[in-house]
Amino acid sequence: MDYLFYQPELLHGADTLSTEEAIHCVKVLRKKAGELITLTDGAGSFYTARLISASPSGCRFKVIDQTTFQKPKPDITIAVSPVKHADRFEWMIEKCTEAGAGTFIPVLCTRTQKSNIRIDRLKKISISALKQSLRPWLPEIREPMQFDELLNQFPNSARLICTAEGMPPIQWIKETNTATHVVFVIGPEGDFTIEELQRARHAGFLSVNLGPNRLRTETAAVAATTIAAAFSA
Amino acid sequence: MDYLFYQPELLHGADTLSTEEAIHCVKVLRKKAGELITLTDGAGSFYTARLISASPSGCRFKVIDQTTFQKPKPDITIAVSPVKHADRFEWMIEKCTEAGAGTFIPVLCTRTQKSNIRIDRLKKISISALKQSLRPWLPEIREPMQFDELLNQFPNSARLICTAEGMPPIQWIKETNTATHVVFVIGPEGDFTIEELQRARHAGFLSVNLGPNRLRTETAAVAATTIAAAFSA
Numbered sequence: 001m002d003y004l005f006y007q008p009e010l011l012h013g014a015d016t017l018s019t020e021e022a023i024h025c026v027k028v029l030r031k032k033a034g035e036l037i038t039l040t041d042g043a044g045s046f047y048t049a050r051l052i053s054a055s056p057s058g059c060r061f062k063v064i065d066q067t068t069f070q071k072p073k074p075d076i077t078i079a080v081s082p083v084k085h086a087d088r089f090e091w092m093i094e095k096c097t098e099a100g101a102g103t104f105i106p107v108l109c110t111r112t113q114k115s116n117i118r119i120d121r122l123k124k125i126s127i128s129a130l131k132q133s134l135r136p137w138l139p140e141i142r143e144p145m146q147f148d149e150l151l152n153q154f155p156n157s158a159r160l161i162c163t164a165e166g167m168p169p170i171q172w173i174k175e176t177n178t179a180t181h182v183v184f185v186i187g188p189e190g191d192f193t194i195e196e197l198q199r200a201r202h203a204g205f206l207s208v209n210l211g212p213n214r215l216r217t218e219t220a221a222v223a224a225t226t227i228a229a230a231f232s233a
Numbered sequence: 234m235d236y237l238f239y240q241p242e243l244l245h246g247a248d249t250l251s252t253e254e255a256i257h258c259v260k261v262l263r264k265k266a267g268e269l270i271t272l273t274d275g276a277g278s279f280y281t282a283r284l285i286s287a288s289p290s291g292c293r294f295k296v297i298d299q300t301t302f303q304k305p306k307p308d309i310t311i312a313v314s315p316v317k318h319a320d321r322f323e324w325m326i327e328k329c330t331e332a333g334a335g336t337f338i339p340v341l342c343t344r345t346q347k348s349n350i351r352i353d354r355l356k357k358i359s360i361s362a363l364k365q366s367l368r369p370w371l372p373e374i375r376e377p378m379q380f381d382e383l384l385n386q387f388p389n390s391a392r393l394i395c396t397a398e399g400m401p402p403i404q405w406i407k408e409t410n411t412a413t414h415v416v417f418v419i420g421p422e423g424d425f426t427i428e429e430l431q432r433a434r435h436a437g438f439l440s441v442n443l444g445p446n447r448l449r450t451e452t453a454a455v456a457a458t459t460i461a462a463a464f465s466a
Contacts, residue, residue, distance in 0.1 A: 072445065091324070099456065100446045133447050169463040211463035212305065213333045214366050223332065223459045230402040230444035230460050 001038045001046075003029055004131045008138075010041040010063070015052075017059040026056045037061060042130060042138030044069050069136050072100060074158070074182040076228050079105040079150055080221045081188035082115040089115070092218035093122050097129035097139050099222060100229035106144040111190035117144055147196060150185065151203040157181040161200045162220055163192065166207035173231050175206065184224040189217055234271045234279075236262055237364045241371075243274040243296070248285075250292040259289045270294060275363060275371030277302050302369050307391070307415040309461050310336040312383055313454045314421035315348040322348070325451035326355050330362035330372050332455060333462035339377040344423035350377060380429060383418065384436040390414040394433040395453055396425065399440035406464050408439065417457040422450055 005021050007014055017025055025031045033054045039047045039061075045068045049061035078101050083089050093104065106117050122141050130138050145153075158179035160172060167175075176182055185205065187196075201207060210223040238254050240247055250258060258264045266287045272280045272294075278301045282294035311334050316322050326337065339350050355374050363371050378386075391412035393405060400408075409415055418438065420429075434440060443456040 095452055095455075098446060098448055098452050100444065132449065135446060211333070211459070212465065213331060213368065213462060215331055216365065219328055219331050222328075222455065223463070226444065226456045226459045227463050229446060230456070232445065 001134060003038070004046075004134050005037055005039040006042060006127050006131055006138075007039050008042050010039060010045070010047060011043060015060055015062065017061070019057075022059040023056045025051075025059050026054050031059075040130070040136045042127070042136070044071060044136050046136055071137070072102075072229070072232055074176070074179050074228060074232060075102045076100060076225055077103040077105065077154070077157075077181065077183040078186065078221050078225060079107045079145075079183060080186040081109045081112045081217055082106050082117050082144070083189055083217050084113045084115055086116055086118070088216075088218045089117070090122065090125050092221045093125050093141070094129040095222045096225045097126045097135070098133040099225040100135075100232075101139050101225045102137065103140045103142065105142045105150065107147055107150050107185060108144055109147045109188050110193045110196060112188040119143065148199065151200060151205070154181065154183050155204075157183050159183045159185070159203075159205045160208045160224075161185045161192070161197065161205040162187070162210060162224060163197060163207050164209055164214065166209040168209055169211060169227050172206065172208040173227070176228075177231070182228055184221070184228070186217055186220045186224065234367060236271070237279075237367050238270055238272040239275060239360050239364055239371075240272050241275050243272060243278070243280060244276060248293055248295065250294070252290075255292040256289045258284075258292050259287050264292075273363070273369045275360070275369070277304060277369050279369055304370070305333060305335075305462070305465055307409070307412050307461060307465060308335040309333060309458055310338065310387070310390075310414065310416040311419065311454050311458060312338040312340045312378075312416060313419040314342045314345045314450055315339050315350050315377070316422055316450050317346045317348055319349055319351070321449075321451045322350070323355065323358050325454050326358050326374070327362040328455045329458045330359045330368070331366040332458040333368075333465075334372050334458045335370065336373045336375065338375045338383065340380055340383050340418060341377055342380045342421050343426045343429060345421040352376065381432065384433060384438070387414065387416050388437075390416050392416045392418070392438045393441045393457075394418045394425070394430065394438040395420070395443060395457060396430060396440050397442055397447065399442040401442055402444060402460050405439065405441040406460070409461075410464070415461050417454070417461070419450055419453045419457065
């Protein structure tokens with residue numbers, strides 16, 4: 001596979017590429033009718049399809065094979081405070097998608113600085129990273145949520161709040177190795193308040209760290225995803 | 234510590250900030266004579282010093298305390314192919330510095346695309362990441378090296394070449410957990426050639442992967458550093 005097309009409507013029987021993908025298919029990859037392409041629905045499947053027509057104004061295809069993958073375990077949710085510079089948050093979305101995150105939730109903490117989260121733009125970045133990394137799973141990007149609301153979510157998952165004083169990876173990897181869903185909560189540039197950390201522990205979150213070094217918010221999100229995915233089954 | 238000044242000449246008794254740091258000290262932090270600052274030499278020490286004079290044209294200080302840290306184990310060397318877009322390589326230097334890399338070696342592989350490595354610029358980025366992450370260790374950034382020359386280096390270290398077919402982290406973390414120095418070799422955007430992988434194995438390099446997902450060159454460098462640092466002593 002040299003290029004992965006994204007067509008979410010494949011789940012509902014779509015047989016044409018989006019305009020943007022059609023242009024790329026014909027103008028950049030120079031594909032012609034009769035040639036094979038690979039697509040994903042972003043929901044766990046790769047499809048092999050034969051191009052029936054190939055013009056920049058529309059590419060129709062016929063699926064000839066489908067391979068469906070099991071959802072990776074653990075499923076990784078990154079609940080992370082927005083940061084001041086939007087480009088750093090966008091970079092994080094790209095890298096966490098590559099590294100295998102399943103869901104992003106922007107979390108508004110006491111010390112979160114005002115920032116402009118553009119969910120649509122983040123989704124585009126995520127799709128681009130999905131295609132680049134040849135993954136069949138498109139992460140979900142949720143609307144921002146208040147910190148205290150998050151504390152009530154995912155009662156049956158392994159829920160980890162990242163703080164320098166938490167247990168080190170060698171320990172939490174063992175504690176969470178049977179979990180099918182792991183949620184990491186990552187604080188803002190000024191860190192969580194002591195009260196937030198207390199409320200999280202009270203709500204059943206485990207305090208963990210991501211190694212001995214102080215990491216920026218966006219780096220911590222990538223580190224959490226990398227470590228959890230690296231030790232997945 | 235709210236801000237970390239970098240002054241490599243502290244090792245040789247320097248007692249003034251660089252011009253750039255002096256401007257930041259006086260104009261941004263609004264420090265005055267008599268106040269305390271924290272500095273690092275980038276070689277493992279933090280220094281507490283009292284400002285003797287504080288003007289944008291020169292800040293003199295007197296060291297009143299020094300704390301020296303043991304070099305982290307394992308020491309991490311990232312030998313990585315340059316990538317086409319310089320900004321992605323620069324981003325990698327920033328993130329690997331934060332995550333705890335000790336040395337960078339740009340490695341020229343068969344499929345490395347021509348790119349403009351500006352060592353001076355990379356050093357600046359690394360210093361900025363050092364200050365941001367409050368680390369006392371400035372990574373060394375070496376001149377580019379040919380792949381085959383690298384194969385003869387570090388005969389007594391744990392030497393790992395990163396490839397999708399290699400052993401997973403859960404395994405190589407165990408294999409390398411007594412090493413004091415770990416070297417990761419990370420290939421170009423088009424990957425290593427089969428011959429390069431064979432020569433590396435023949436030279437004693439262990440083939441490893443960084444988890445189940447395909448990662449870009451620069452993401453792989455950050456993932457390798459993150460995983461190795463997270464499981465360090």
